[in-house]
Amino acid sequence: MTTSTDQELLSITLADGARRLRDGSVTSRQLTQAFLDRINATDEEVHVFVTVTGETALAEAAAADDLLARGDATAPLTGLPIALKDVLMTKGVRTTAGSRMLDNLVPPYDATVVSRLRDAGAISVGKTNMDEFAMGSSTEHSAWFPTANPWDLERVPGGSSGGSAAAVAAQQCIASLGSDTGGSIRQPASFCGVVGLKPTYGRVSRYGLIAFASSLDQIGPFTRTVEDAALLLQAIAGPDPLDSTCYDEPVPDFSAQLDRGLDGLKVAAPQEFFGDGMDDDVAATIEASLDLLAANGAVIDRSPSMPSVPMALPVYYILAPSECSANLARFDGVKYGYGARGGESMWSDMEATRQHGFGREVKRRILLGAYALSAGYYDAYYLQAQKVRTLIRREFDRVFAEHDVIVAPTAPTVAFKQGEITDPYQMYLNDIYTIPANIAGLPAISIPGGFGADGMPVGLQFVGQRLDETTLLGVANAYEQIARWPTTPSSNVGST
Ligand code: GLN
Numbered sequence: 155m156t157t158s159t160d161q162e163l164l165s166i167t168l169a170d171g172a173r174r175l176r177d178g179s180v181t182s183r184q185l186t187q188a189f190l191d192r193i194n195a196t197d198e199e200v201h202v203f204v205t206v207t208g209e210t211a212l213a214e215a216a217a218a219d220d221l222l223a224r225g226d227a228t229a230p231l232t233g234l235p236i237a238l239k240d241v242l243m244t245k246g247v248r249t250t251a252g253s254r255m256l257d258n259l260v261p262p263y264d265a266t267v268v269s270r271l272r273d274a275g276a277i278s279v280g281k282t283n284m285d286e287f288a289m290g291s292s293t294e295h296s297a298w299f300p301t302a303n304p305w306d307l308e309r310v311p312g313g314s315s316g317g318s319a320a321a322v323a324a325q326q327c328i329a330s331l332g333s334d335t336g337g338s339i340r341q342p343a344s345f346c347g348v349v350g351l352k353p354t355y356g357r358v359s360r361y362g363l364i365a366f367a368s369s370l371d372q373i374g375p376f377t378r379t380v381e382d383a384a385l386l387l388q389a390i391a392g393p394d395p396l397d398s399t400c401y402d403e404p405v406p407d408f409s410a411q412l413d414r415g416l417d418g419l420k421v422a423a424p425q426e427f428f429g430d431g432m433d434d435d436v437a438a439t440i441e442a443s444l445d446l447l448a449a450n451g452a453v454i455d456r457s458p459s460m461p462s463v464p465m466a467l468p469v470y471y472i473l474a475p476s477e478c479s480a481n482l483a484r485f486d487g488v489k490y491g492y493g494a495r496g497g498e499s500m501w502s503d504m505e506a507t508r509q510h511g512f513g514r515e516v517k518r519r520i521l522l523g524a525y526a527l528s529a530g531y532y533d534a535y536y537l538q539a540q541k542v543r544t545l546i547r548r549e550f551d552r553v554f555a556e557h558d559v560i561v562a563p564t565a566p567t568v569a570f571k572q573g574e575i576t577d578p579y580q581m582y583l584n585d586i587y588t589i590p591a592n593i594a595g596l597p598a599i600s601i602p603g604g605f606g607a608d609g610m611p612v613g614l615q616f617v618g619q620r621l622d623e624t625t626l627l628g629v630a631n632a633y634e635q636i637a638r639w640p641t642t643p644s645s646n647v648g649s650t
Contacts, residue, residue, distance in 0.1 A: 163188045164325040165642060168382040171234045171328055175222055182222065182233030182277070186215035189235045189279055193326045196647050200324045201301045202317045204240045205248050206280040211235065214277045221275075231389055232275030237321045237330040240281040241288055242373070243362035244268055247278075251364045252286040252296035252314075255511035256491045265362025266397065267331060267373050267390045274389035279327050282317030286513045287482065288338055288366045290314045291584040292575065295515050300572055303345060305610055305643040309569040312342030312584075315376070319346040322376045324647050329377040329386055333363055335370045336470050337565075337588025340600035343376060344564035344613025347602050348641050349630070350376050351383045352588075354621050355595030356401045358387075359394035367477035368399075370470075370592045378641045380601060380631040384408040387623060401621065411628030416636075417451035419629060420557040425456065426463040427562035427587055435606035440563045443603045443614045443633070447561070450636055455557065460549040465542050466590040471582060472526050472539035473593075478516075479523030485511060518578065543593050550594045554619045559629050562587050564600040564613030587615060597623045601630050602639040611639075 163185055166174070174180045190208045197203055218233030227233070238244060241251045243261040245268075250256045264272070271278070285295040293301040293316025301316045303309040304324035311320040315332025319342035322330055332339040334352035343350025351374045358373045365371060375386035385408075392405040423444060432440075448454050487493030487507030494506035512520070526535035553560060565584055575581050591598035596617050603614025614633065618626030 160188050160191070164192055166328060167379050168231065168234055168328055168377065168385050169379070172230065172232070175233050176227065182215040182218040183212065185233065186211050186235050186277060186279070189327050193279065196324050196326060199302065199307055199647055200304055200320050201299050202282050202321045202324065202326060203280045204250055204283050204298055204317070207247055207278055211277050211279050218275060218277065227275065229273065229275030230385065231271065234276050235279045235327050236271065236276045237280055237282050237318060237327040238268065238278050239284055239315050239318045239330070239332045241284060241333055241364045242268055242331060243364070244278070244281065247281065249281065250298070251288070252284040252298065253512065253516070254297045254492055255485050259491055263362065266359035266394045268362065270390050276389070282315070282321050282330060284317055285314035286516050287364065287478070288314040288333055288335060289478070289515050289519055291337070291341055291581050293317060293342070294572060295513060297513055302572070303569045304647050305347060306569070306608070307647070308571055309610070310345065310572050312345035312565070312569060314338040316342045318376050319343055319348055319350065322346070322348045322378060323641070323643060325642060329375055329382055331373055331390070332376055333371055333373050334592065335366050335474060336592050337585035339374050339376065340588045340598060340613065340615060341565045341584055343600040344611065345569035347611030347639070347643070348376055348378060349380055349383050349599065349601050350374065351387060351599045352591065352597060353387060353391065353623055354597045356399050357391050357597070357621065357623065359397040359400050361394055361396035365481040367474040368481060369477060370474060380627055380634050381409065381412055383599065384412065384627045403621065406624050408624055408627055411624050412631045414628035414632065415451065416447060416629070416632045419452040419559070421447060421452045421454050422458045422553050422557035422560045423454055423456045423562070424458040424460045424463065424553060424560060426460050431583070431586060432563055432566045433568070433606070436563055436565070436567060436612050439604040439606050439612040440614060443637070444561065446636060447633060450632070454561070458553050458557070460553065462542060462545040462549050463590050466546055466593045467582065467586050469539045469542045469546070469593060470585070470589045471522070472535050473543065475519040475523030476526045476536050477523070479520045479527065482516070482520055487511065515578070546590060547594045550596060558625060560617040562615045562617065564588060564615040568606040568608070568610035568612060591617045596620055597626050599626055599630050601634055602641055603637070604639060
């Protein structure tokens, strides 16, 4: 049973938590224990955590309390409990990427984002469930179990970072990290009514992220507020000698424009993001959000056209599988992870390893990718997709020459029922509005934008210019402050 004081602690933000830890009105141990209790009370229903690291979390909380008591807590996130998608390497803590292939992987090192969060003082309560190797949009395709949506347990939380989104919505932690290759942060954020940010490609180090599609993958935060997303991004962003794809530029103050407001803001609403394919309830909710933006000083321009944007989804389903077929070649059962043994030869053991270690969707992607890259097809598929990718990038450049941000829906529907989508192509369509930003490498955020059918959350997406997360966060914060949508389910998960 949750007491009202616990209830108040569970809805805390990173910003509030940091203040309250410093003024002594709460301790990190109280906070961490409250979230661990909440995980205990709710995870039978929501199924978020592959691994809970309660003991180390409490030990780290005690250490944080000592620092706080001495006035030595200089790190900004000192003592604040967060969760990590199970695709991020964590030293000494099992890391599975939702796959049988990595059932027994206990990494000997931390991903850069993990060590940066530790340096910033944050405490991890555990590793969250995901679609296998981050391929999926529903978190039904984990090798372990499906995760539920805290707003309606019969529905999916979105994916592939569904565990990290559900953890924040179910109040099992204050914030979390996910990864976004084609929408895997923003779409689950939309389905679970929380904030999800995909930074600019190259803004955050991917060292220690189990790679899916290396020209698209980015790590980013799930939070309850835009202000918190800025704080978490601040902690993880910046150059890393261990990831040569990271920008070398100094990291700006991402909170600098949180109070910028909407006055005179030039917002593009390109036609291709508002065509057929969106459910009526989502369309109505997004329209209401555009009206709200306009009523508060933004100038909405619906005239831009981006004719190549509808090709982003097919381009993605050539490029991402191609890159995944190369990245996943390393899982051969020889050095680490699951390995079949005792066959006739090394080759038959490798075949058996991949046959049994990977799930159906992962195998489908590897096959698609190997086909697109094979001699005779490379020019027609992979090379052609790269050319269209360039066209899409240029269309974004053209729109941003005259506008500050782009506004769009995050997903075409609200969260669907578990088991409802069985056709892979239907599943892929979830990402029609999120994939373009990945293709162009641009920062994009999904924030709560209202409610659609059956009271389910609808996400509103903003896309920003390359490396301009500061403006993006400012605009998102302005909308959030005006709209003030609730970010926790009214249904009381775990109240019994
Ligand atoms: N749903 C998309 C896919 O299945 C995107 C996944 C992701 O962003 N990791 O590939």
